[in-house]
Amino acid sequence: MTENAPQQPTDLPNAWNPADEEAALYQRWVDAGYFTADATSEKPPFSIVLPPPNVTGRLHMGHALNHTLMDALTRRRRMQGYEVLWLPGMDHAGIATQNVVERQLGSEGLSRHDLGRERFVERVWEWKAEYGGKILDQMRRLGDGVDWSRERFTMDESLSRAVQTMFKKLYDDGLIYRAERIINWCPRCHTALSDIEVDHSDDDGELVSIRYGDGDAAIVVATTRAETMLGDTAVAVHPDDERYAHLIGTEVELPLTGRHIPIVADKHVDPEFGTGAVKVTPAHDPNDFEIGRRHGLPMPSIMDERAIITVPGPFQGMDRFEARPAVIAALRAQGRIVAEKRPYVHAVGHCSRCDTVIEPRLSLQWWVKVEPLARAAGEAVRDGRTKIHPPELAKRYFDWVDNMHDWTISRQLWWGHRIPVWYGPDGETVCVGPDEQPPSGEGWRQDPDVLDTWFSSGLWPISTMGWPADTADLAKFYPTSVLSTGYDILFFWVARMMMFGLYAMQDKADSRAVPFQHIYLHGLIRDASGKKMSKSRGNVIDPLDWMDRFGADATRFTLARGANPGADMALAEEWAAGSRNFCTKLWNATRFAIMNGATITRELPPAEELTETDRWILGRLGAVVSEVDALVEDYQFAKATNLLYHFTWDELCDWYLELAKVQFSGEHADGTRAVLGHALDTVLRLLHPFIPFITERLWTTLTGGESLVVARWPAGSVRLPAADPVADARIGDVQKLVTEIRRFRSDQGLKPGQRVATRLSGPGFAEVAGHEDAVRALARLAEPAEGFAATASLEVTLAGGAAIVEVDTSGTIDVAAERKRLQKDLAAAEKELKQTEGKLGNQGFLDNAPADVVDKIRVRRDAAVADIERITARLAALPG
RNA sequence: GGGCGCAUAGCUCAGUGGAAGAGCACCUGCCUUACAAGCAGGGGGUCGCAGGUUCGAACCCUGCUGCGCCCACCA
Numbered sequence: 005m006t007e008n009a010p011q012q013p014t015d016l017p018n019a020w021n022p023a024d025e026e027a028a029l030y031q032r033w034v035d036a037g038y039f040t041a042d043a044t045s046e047k048p049p050f051s052i053v054l055p056p057p058n059v060t061g062r063l064h065m066g067h068a069l070n071h072t073l074m075d076a077l078t079r080r081r082r083m084q085g086y087e088v089l090w091l092p093g094m095d096h097a098g099i100a101t102q103n104v105v106e107r108q109l110g111s112e113g114l115s116r117h118d119l120g121r122e123r124f125v126e127r128v129w130e131w132k133a134e135y136g137g138k139i140l141d142q143m144r145r146l147g148d149g150v151d152w153s154r155e156r157f158t159m160d161e162s163l164s165r166a167v168q169t170m171f172k173k174l175y176d177d178g179l180i181y182r183a184e185r186i187i188n189w190c191p192r193c194h195t196a197l198s199d200i201e202v203d204h205s206d207d208d209g210e211l212v213s214i215r216y217g218d219g220d221a222a223i224v225v226a227t228t229r230a231e232t233m234l235g236d237t238a239v240a241v242h243p244d245d246e247r248y249a250h251l252i253g254t255e256v257e258l259p260l261t262g263r264h265i266p267i268v269a270d271k272h273v274d275p276e277f278g279t280g281a282v283k284v285t286p287a288h289d290p291n292d293f294e295i296g297r298r299h300g301l302p303m304p305s306i307m308d309e310r311a312i313i314t315v316p317g318p319f320q321g322m323d324r325f326e327a328r329p330a331v332i333a334a335l336r337a338q339g340r341i342v343a344e345k346r347p348y349v350h351a352v353g354h355c356s357r358c359d360t361v362i363e364p365r366l367s368l369q370w371w372v373k374v375e376p377l378a379r380a381a382g383e384a385v386r387d388g389r390t391k392i393h394p395p396e397l398a399k400r401y402f403d404w405v406d407n408m409h410d411w412t413i414s415r416q417l418w419w420g421h422r423i424p425v426w427y428g429p430d431g432e433t434v435c436v437g438p439d440e441q442p443p444s445g446e447g448w449r450q451d452p453d454v455l456d457t458w459f460s461s462g463l464w465p466i467s468t469m470g471w472p473a474d475t476a477d478l479a480k481f482y483p484t485s486v487l488s489t490g491y492d493i494l495f496f497w498v499a500r501m502m503m504f505g506l507y508a509m510q511d512k513a514d515s516r517a518v519p520f521q522h523i524y525l526h527g528l529i530r531d532a533s534g535k536k537m538s539k540s541r542g543n544v545i546d547p548l549d550w551m552d553r554f555g556a557d558a559t560r561f562t563l564a565r566g567a568n569p570g571a572d573m574a575l576a577e578e579w580a581a582g583s584r585n586f587c588t589k590l591w592n593a594t595r596f597a598i599m600n601g602a603t604i605t606r607e608l609p610p611a612e613e614l615t616e617t618d619r620w621i622l623g624r625l626g627a628v629v630s631e632v633d634a635l636v637e638d639y640q641f642a643k644a645t646n647l648l649y650h651f652t653w654d655e656l657c658d659w660y661l662e663l664a665k666v667q668f669s670g671e672h673a674d675g676t677r678a679v680l681g682h683a684l685d686t687v688l689r690l691l692h693p694f695i696p697f698i699t700e701r702l703w704t705t706l707t708g709g710e711s712l713v714v715a716r717w718p719a720g721s722v723r724l725p726a727a728d729p730v731a732d733a734r735i736g737d738v739q740k741l742v743t744e745i746r747r748f749r750s751d752q753g754l755k756p757g758q759r760v761a762t763r764l765s766g767p768g769f770a771e772v773a774g775h776e777d778a779v780r781a782l783a784r785l786a787e788p789a790e791g792f793a794a795t796a797s798l799e800v801t802l803a804g805g806a807a808i809v810e811v812d813t814s815g816t817i818d819v820a821a822e823r824k825r826l827q828k829d830l831a832a833a834e835k836e837l838k839q840t841e842g843k844l845g846n847q848g849f850l851d852n853a854p855a856d857v858v859d860k861i862r863v864r865r866d867a868a869v870a871d872i873e874r875i876t877a878r879l880a881a882l883p884g
Numbered sequence: 885g886g887g888c889g890c891a892u893a894g895c896u897c898a899g900u901g902g903a904a905g906a907g908c909a910c911c912u913g914c915c916u917u918a919c920a921a922g923c924a925g926g927g928g929g930u931c932g933c934a935g936g937u938u939c940g941a942a943c944c945c946u947g948c949u950g951c952g953c954c955c956a957c958c959a
Contacts, residue, residue: 204956227959274958282959290957351956400954403887532896574896578908585921596918646906661918750925756914784916848939857902864903
């Protein structure tokens with residue numbers, strides 16, 4: 005390096021300290037109103053509704069990931085000149101919240117029944133005011149650019165109004181009905197659950213075979229739930245099963261009860277399984293319920309809502325799990341147990357909230373008839389009005405919407421939207437809309453149940469914007485542009501929003517009715533070894549911990565770099581450290597630029613006033629801008645951020661900054677200062693959507709601009725510098741020459757800092773001679789002094805031919821190491837020759853491969869021949 | 885039981901027919917005045933196994949093995 009220009013002071017401290025600056029930066033953005041959307045704006049709209057976290061929720065890595073991606077999407081659009089709405093809010097989370105508050109009451113020795121419904125709901129609101137919504141504060145830490153003026157909660161009055169309107173509309177259209185059916189019942193939460201609130205796991209059980217009846221009329225059934233036999237009302241066999249043909253229509257004695265039950269034929273029964281005979285308990289098994297319905301069987305319930313046996317007799321008052329062995333013991337005493345198999349692994353449903361084993365239970369509940377809604381939801385994706393990214397996941401979506409069962413929407417809870425139905429003294433049923441007075445008078449009462457939480461979250465995209473009112477927000481921002489969420493939630497939440505959105509907006513044009521134009525599905529977060537994060541495994545990484553230690557930007561950058569569409573990502577702390585290092589690099593590069601007088605100019609100097617080095621980096625910059633832009637447009641966050649990482653570090657810092665140092669003392673220093681300023685300005689803009697804090701701090705210092713949040717996105721609106729192929733090739737040669745010399749030096753055992761007298765020559769070198777100062781600076785070479793005598797030499801093949809590097813190492817060179825290296829190179833060249841000649845000797849290859857490919861192979865072959873010749877000569881020339 | 889996905893360097897992952905890549909980890913040498921949270925150089929992979937298609941396969945086809953996920957009312 006030659007003389008440096010005098011360095012200038014900078015306002016930037018020596019290192020980026022996120023903890024000191026992030027909060028203030030965020031507050032500045034909010035105060036400036038950057039995140040507040042204007043529904044009357046002329047700008048094109050871009051809108052996202054935040055998947056509402058549970059009011060009981062805390063920020064976990066899955067949130068941090070999704071929020072980072074949504075923030076990146078909205079920040080880019082804002083910079084592109086869109087009117088951006090990112091709408092935040094929370095879900096009241098019926099069961100989850102009620103459970104939390106009930107637990108709190110429990111610690112005071114109270115139950116919700118001690119308070120009564122009204123007081124309990126008040127208590128939940130108190131809880132929400134005090135403890136709820138911590139996650140919203142955590143979003144500020146992360147830097148989420150959401151519109152706080154539009155924050156919503158699913159229990160807000162206006163959202164409740166949307167819920168009631170929707171219920172009434174569906175009810176009037178015959179899409180909501182009340183029916184007694186088998187439902188999933190949680191005996192601990194005391195409520196019905198929909199299918200998706202039930203998790204299946206393979207549990208150990210015991211399969212026992214029980215003989216019903218005696219003598220010729222005996223029939224053996226198998227069950228894992230012996231206690232349910234108390235509620236059996238039939239035994240079913242397959243109609244074509246010859247073993248039992250003679251028994252169909254007869255009755256058999258049901259042990260322990262003294263009852264006699266019929267043997268019926270039903271095609272549902274699999275003759276291959278077990279004994280081919282099934283006990284039928286219509287009130288406690290969905291299949292048996294169907295069989296019971298087909299055969300007009302009685303459906304006695306044998307348990308109460310806590311799953312306690314209610315049948316009079318020795319088992320009355322027992323819990324179902326207590327009753328099971330007791331029933332088996334009683335049967336065994338009668339000699340009716342003919343076989344046992346334990347453990348017997350089978351799928352058992354559990355409450356997704358509290359993990360209690362589900363009890364299928366006959367119950368009167370409200371249902372949504374989903375078929376017509378789901379069909380519309382499927383069509384909207386099939387015809388492309390809503391696009392799913394990545395497209396492979398659309399299949400899962402179709403599987404779901406095409407096979408959806410009716411949806412149980414009533415919950416026997418107190419926290420939630422009360423079902424707007426009143427029952428009259430004479431059995432009348434009235435559904436009441438939001439603007440109607442409920443019927444009053446003697447004997448009228450409202451349905452005590454509340455709606456499934458997903459009913460209101462299914463309305464989220466429309467209810468948050470004011471539906472059913474015809475609001476400016478709906479007109480401007482609906483349909484929303486993108487829904488971003490994990491693929492695990494595709495079914496229950498996304499499909500429901502599609503159904504409800506399309507249904508509520510059916511009077512709009514088809515393309516305006518869908519709730520989102522794009523659905524982006526990211527993967528799930530796992531730990532470093534690919535395992536799911538869970539509290540029980542103890543492998544949970546807290547994003548707040550990372551933000552404390554590495555900063556919000558580094559946390560976000562790590563997540564974005566792992567975000568390949570639809571693919572899970574494994575996280576480890578080292579990566580956050582790597583991202584922090586990148587932030588440091590960016591910090592120092594910008595400091596360097598400011599200290600060296602980088603300038604921000606309205607227009608860059610014309611190309612002829614710039615050096616090849618400057619033209620090269622500008623061309624690369626232009627390419628990176630359009631690539632990053634296209635990648636983000638296509639939701640390729642991992643690729644976009646990795647490209648920025650490598651361009652910034654490998655090209656801008658490792659090469660351009662080093663080359664610029666040389667140019668600061670040359671005649672084009674001003675051009676270089678302008679290019680350097682422009683390059684960093686551009687890179688900071690590109691990085692801002694992903695790492696908003698540090699880029700904001702650096703950019704405002706570097707450019708004096710107001711804020712990156714509202715700065716222009718570099719792609720699209722600006723003409724990008726074109727690639728300069730001549731400069732690209734020339735700088736490529738400089739890099740190759742420098743790298744080869746560095747390797748040579750390393751092999752020779754020369755100290756990195758040691759200036760070595762070197763003579764550069766050859767036709768290849770002549771081509772890059774204009775960059776001699778740079779080559780000497782970067783490879784740490786000195787001019788050949790008086791009495792220069794080459795002790796070692798290196799030949800590097802460049803575009804213009806060979807570049808000869810001769811060094812006078814004054815006896816420091818290690819001959820043995822050099823010989824070893826040359827021999828290795830020779831072996832590599834010989835291998836290359838063999839490979840290429842093999843290909844070129846293959847007639848099939850010559851006939852079929854594209855001409856440019858064949859040419860490339862020829863060039864490689866020729867280069868290998870030349871290498872072998874050269875290396876052989878050098879080996880021969882070595883002393884000793 | 886049905887469906888889907890994955891298997892590439894020690895680890896986590898890119899790479900959809902023409903010379904095997906990145907980050908981290910590892911080895912060597914350096915505090916070279918933006919940066920040791922750094923710089924320079926380096927080692928390391930019959931791309932899960934077996935067949936097939938092709939002049940040519942990590943990539944396309946078939947089978948196998950091993951993981952993972954989703955859905956599911958087989959007692």
